[in-house]
Amino acid sequence: MSDALPTKPTMVTISINGKEVQAKPGTILVEAAAQAGIEIPIFCYEPRLGPPIGACRMCLVEVEGMRGLQTACSTPVAPDMVVHTNNEAAATAQDGVLELLLANHPLDCPVCDKGGECPLQDRTFKFGPGETRFVEPKRHFPKPLDLSTEVAIDRERCIACFRCIRFSQDVSEDGQLGFQERGAGTEVATFSGEPYESRFSGNIIDLCPVGALTSIPYRFVSRPWDVQNAPSVCGLCPVGCNTELTMREGETKRTTGRPNPNMTVEEGWLCDKGRWGYPAAWSADRILRPLVRDANGTMVETSLEAAVDAAARLIAASSATQILVGAASTVEDGFLAQELAAVLPNAAASRLGFPDSADLEPLRALPRAELSDIDTAGAVAVVGGDVTNRHPIVELRLRKLVRNRGALAMVGPRTSPLDARATFGARTAPGQLSSGLAVLAAALEGASAPLIIWDEADLANEPAAAAELARIATAAGARQIELAVDVNGRGLRALGLPCQTAPVAAGALVAVNADPLESPGAMAWADAIDGVGAIIAVATHRSAITERADVVLPTLMHHEVEGVLVSTTGRAQRLRPGSRGPREAAAAWELLIALSHRTGTPLPFRTPAQAFAAVAAARPPFAGLSYSVVGDEGAPTTHVAQSSAPQRSTDAVGDGIALVVTTEIFGDAVSWRSDALVSRRTPAHLVLAPQQAATLGLVQDQRARVSSPFGTCILPVVVDAQAPEGAAFVAMGPPASGTSALLAGEQVPVNVMIEVAE
């Protein structure tokens, strides 16, 4: 690509409404006009959905010398073109198109969720007729139907622009939406009226230029003039999609894609978990009040002041203090934990999550790519992982790659809906990634701008494959994208926070959004926890650690705080609060600073911005960054080699068959807490291939006892003909499922014994 000769770098000069406009050859008129500050009205035009289709006729303009009017959304600029977007011919046509679109439109704006932020409304005001001449009865459909449990469709409002259908057919490629009937009777529908089932269904709500598709959880909740919107990022997976949070009365009422999508990251798409995770803020197990254990050992509610004091006293009275931050904590929280540990006597800070691995250094040292680079790659090799469930938006990019005729190679033990789209895929046995790599080399060789996408956990557990993959990528000149395990694992690692893989024994434990009793290594922690002197839990929701804690400090979720997360591709991106959160809760950064004051060793920070400035000064990966540099779009961190990362032990421990850890997109804590995702939740379960199940004497839905050297849990069995034989695929489920008992804190490969549970 880059070495192609610059063919026509020259600009084309055209005239739009008498204004001279320069545009790159090939620019679509709508875009050229927008660059010159001229709005041409559109409905169906949406470049993220693929080539223009000219369905709505809203964008008619006059081009001198061309017969009839042209659709500006599908007409590229040509030298010396003279365009009129608002002369009489164009204006009459635009007015006419709107009058026709409105002829059958119910004009029920006063009761429509879209009212006030509706392109149809806005364009009618600006370009349309003030009145209708249509006196005949309008078409009628029964009022909204549920297209799915989250999306409602009001067919009377639809203007048949095809956007939702193109998303379903051409972007998420779920193929479920289509138009039925024709003419005025045209309606968006699924095959046989089945519910629309897609991991990305909510995007059609953002795309619909009218009020035909609306969010059921947001139904009648607010009006655009009653809300404030905050640009933020989703903190539910390491991709870090840019979001917009809609706040009313201090609460987040909605999450949408940004109106100005971040084309480098998510392109404006969100997965349904990111879109409808915010109601987890109101789940029954949310911690609303600070709690302190009294002399009788019972937890009593108290004020935040009193609880912070109690926590500080416990810390002061302890011989040692361990501050443990969770894997989704912000950079500021991690940094303040380090700073607090530095000023407290005999204290240390560490993180919970996937351990560092020196073996990944050769991969991390390769030139880094962004998700947008997938679009233009000639070939992409995905090694390990499960993007569909763990990095959902990456799936959409990979689908686009294939539509762009790039080659997609998939290697790894887990099945994927992308397998059908892959140029070639190799299902490797657990621990055998290397066996699939030879074919990869062939796919990457000679391809333009090749990329490798590799899974942190899978490659950390197979150092030989990591080394081999790095060699292949180097030979092919490929750049790399890491699929990180933890939401902010990259950010916390870049701070130099060591990973806590074994329980701490004595003193005080401050667990900040971290529950070691519900994480890998849970059994070892359970054994050791009685030896811990005092437990202070900074947490959003109740969990095993808050039950054991001496002090519980309620804290805020990602959509309620300010802070920075580092995405899977290494971009630092800002969270901004779209909610005040519970009255008695405070951000973790604030609680850490408060604790520093109450322990008599005050830290010199008062805001997360100050803390982040200190991070930039003190931690080389963040050098040069600040809140303003990170801005709304994010900015890359710098990779700094970790010379001190420990060597992992990667031999599988235990007898039996290999355990492959999987995650379901709607199987995590947020999905189980958000009442908007009730119909999507998946519990922890065990997936076995048919032969494997038969050998073990297990059938579908039966309960199996799964035991590793670390612990045991009981799981329902799913027999899946697609799954490779010879392995146990354990979908981890939400934290309290008990599945983490099977793993060690080191997250080394394990084998499990499986038997029928009585």
Place this chain on the structure above:
Amino acid sequence: MTAADIKAHIDPIRHEYADGRSLVLPALKYAQTEQGWLPPEALAAVAEATGYSQAYVESVASFYDRLYLEPVGKRVVSVCITLSCMLRGSDELIEGMCEHLGVEHSHGAVTTPDGAITIQEAQCLGACDKAPCIQVDAENTIGPLGQSEANALLDELRAADRPRELWR
């Protein structure tokens, strides 16, 4: 009808269509010959045979009046109601035919309770010179047609055996 049957029908004519999507139509018409209409399973088979999504196939099928997504009679009689035919009495003709069959005239399609005949309104059949005219399934257009001739034709259709393949 299975996807394999449909594939066997469209494969030999594939070269006649520049765009694979155009093949959906002959595939649907063929799939309909078995039951005379397209139940969801038939649409699914067409989707499988052509490689397009079920929603897309259903969307194509729902566009055309001669592709039926609900059960219709053994024979389908389309009565033209467009201008030429209307001026020559098609309104009365269709009323009379419905009366003869003992069914209520509707603007859509109406089927006799015994499932023998469906009467439906059609737009211009391209045989204005034969107005008023009707078409039986995909056979020749017949006209001009008086009421008694039309009724006799209906009786004849009712008595005849079901065609092996229901092309319509």
